[in-house]
Amino acid sequence: MNRRRYLAAGACGAAATAVSLPGWGADRLRIGLTPVILADQVAFLSRWSQYLSARVGAEVGFVARESYQSVLDLLFSDQVDAAWICGYPYIRFEADLSLLAVPLYMGQPLYQAYLIRSKAFSPASSIKGWGDLRQRVLAYSDPLSNSGWLVAQAQLAKAGVKPRELKRAFFAHSHRNVAEAVAAGLAQAGSIDGYVWETMRSQKMPAIEKTEVVWKSDAFGFPPLVTRRRPPSASTESLRQALLGMADDKVGQDLLASLNLSGFTAGTHTLFESIRRQALMVSGSGVVG
Numbered sequence: 001m002n003r004r005r006y007l008a009a010g011a012c013g014a015a016a017t018a019v020s021l022p023g024w025g026a027d028r029l030r031i032g033l034t035p036v037i038l039a040d041q042v043a044f045l046s047r048w049s050q051y052l053s054a055r056v057g058a059e060v061g062f063v064a065r066e067s068y069q070s071v072l073d074l075l076f077s078d079q080v081d082a083a084w085i086c087g088y089p090y091i092r093f094e095a096d097l098s099l100l101a102v103p104l105y106m107g108q109p110l111y112q113a114y115l116i117r118s119k120a121f122s123p124a125s126s127i128k129g130w131g132d133l134r135q136r137v138l139a140y141s142d143p144l145s146n147s148g149w150l151v152a153q154a155q156l157a158k159a160g161v162k163p164r165e166l167k168r169a170f171f172a173h174s175h176r177n178v179a180e181a182v183a184a185g186l187a188q189a190g191s192i193d194g195y196v197w198e199t200m201r202s203q204k205m206p207a208i209e210k211t212e213v214v215w216k217s218d219a220f221g222f223p224p225l226v227t228r229r230r231p232p233s234a235s236t237e238s239l240r241q242a243l244l245g246m247a248d249d250k251v252g253q254d255l256l257a258s259l260n261l262s263g264f265t266a267g268t269h270t271l272f273e274s275i276r277r278q279a280l281m282v283s284g285s286g287v288v289g
Contacts, residue, residue, distance in 0.1 A: 029235055100227050108219075116214065130159040146223075148192060170187070
């Protein structure tokens, strides 16, 4: 499969996973997100929707889009009421956003970024870190992703590798697609969310058998769910409480297990301080406008 066909297939997959609920009204809540990891995404989101709806007392639905920017566009145009984004767009648009809830991964609201390489091609075996990426092909996930782009810019700069020294770089439009691009040989390395890679491994997804981790970052605040900054409504507060209570009942626990999460917490803006510092550093280097 060539790169153009691969990325087109990924875009079609993202569009196909949107859950459409016609005729939204005031008694319905919409949550925007990028495609989740699961093979049965549509079925899972339907189950999660039913669970949250029963606890919120209003119909809750999900709308999937390919990129964080597209999800933010929906949020800022009031086409969705909440959005599951990344820590990087959160700190960029913090003045306009409020935290709704932060997922707990292995009991903590934290995750790591990984650099992965292909196992299949012998030249890739010489990639042991960011400094080895000169004249290599690198896959990113999304230009608003912390682990899938911002971390890479910071680490390349730290290693003294200029982006133009890469043979090529491209956006795969999701972390799962990063792993699959590296596994397919479209890239020799990829900048990926460690939670996603580990979850794919736990689900025995084929791409993981063909990739391996060569570097792990320090911990960052986990990608949060947010709302627009405005006086809280009763419905969004009910949604927050439903998310925070998921670990307290069997159905919620099963849904969390499917996501490889252990719960949700209210979170604070200080969780994302390391991302904020990193963004300032990268911006100061001239990479981020």
